[in-house]
Amino acid sequence: MNNDEYYDIDSILAEHSKIPCIFLHDIDASVNLSGDGNEIAANSRVELPFWMAKVLAQYRLPNGENLVTIELPRAYGTRVRNSLDASPTSIDFRQVSPYFYQFGTKLYDLIIDDQLPATLEKAFKARLKEIMNISLTGSTNVGQDFLQKLDETEKELFKAGQESTAELRKWRHRRRQQLKPVSLGHRISSQSSIS
């Protein structure tokens, strides 16, 4: 794992996403894994946050067995992947998984799935085009409903693009506005040359 991700807030939040685990043994109620004080029966499915699930998955009991097996979360299941293939720009990542890309990269280590990187990359590229169009255009009303569907990484990208365009526009218009007072009169023009 990358060391500069340790302090990264987005990375920490991404690890909070839940992932289903199947327990192979009974867990006592006192352990309180799911947080509500119930005991967990063997072969039952519980959704745990990723940071917990990762450690549990790598833990081996003294007799060499695994404690849990991890399943692919619903956000990366076949239904989502099919709709990603069909139309990447119409998926609402805020509902599916707000940290889709970051969480996906964390899953690479945990779950063997050859299709996942290619799927993520394709989806990212397709949506990137749309994000670029909206952010670099500079108009505020266009594409609002697409913007609701972005996940956190894409939102960062969008903000970066929008800010650079806004900066450029402000720079140009500041000049244009300085020209206006100059034509009104000598007294006012001397004031504007100070500013």
Added chain:
Amino acid sequence: MALPRSHQAAYTPSEIEFLAGEEDIIIIPTHSMPKLQFISGSFGPFRPPLKAKVPLWLALMLKKHHMCNILSPEWLSVDNLKKMLNDEETVAEFSPLPFHYMEISMMLLESASEDIPNSEQVRRYLKDLRETRQSKARAGLAVLDDRYLGMNNLSLMEINEIRPFFSRAFLEMRKLNAEESNNYSQPPA
């Protein structure tokens, strides 16, 4: 460093304008002046009506004090801009404009507009040129590949506009891709 986001990823347009002030430009001084000594160099002596080559910042300062007339650079003429606009619309590559064309033209049109013939037309052509280049840049970025993206003849301001978005986008793509290349068992020889 605790810079605001707009400073972290790229220059601000004002900084680029400052950098563009270093470009040389030809002036016709109206007053006779002895040699001027500055930290960055010494300029002069100025003997009208001989032309002199000075940095842009000095030219604009002299112009503000009505001590010179600025000679508009060759690329900032209506004919040249019209030709560039035509090239821009027909050829797929970007036409070779000076690296700081946006800032220089902005500063000149603002402070020395009477020295530029047909300044209104020049302004219009510049605006069209910029918009055409912008749409070309966006079309090129849409087909981007995360290993190599070649765009020649972009000006500094245009690069700066694209830079934060694209460096971030490439970084994210590389993160997604890095895992994919790790999954291959043997790297190609």
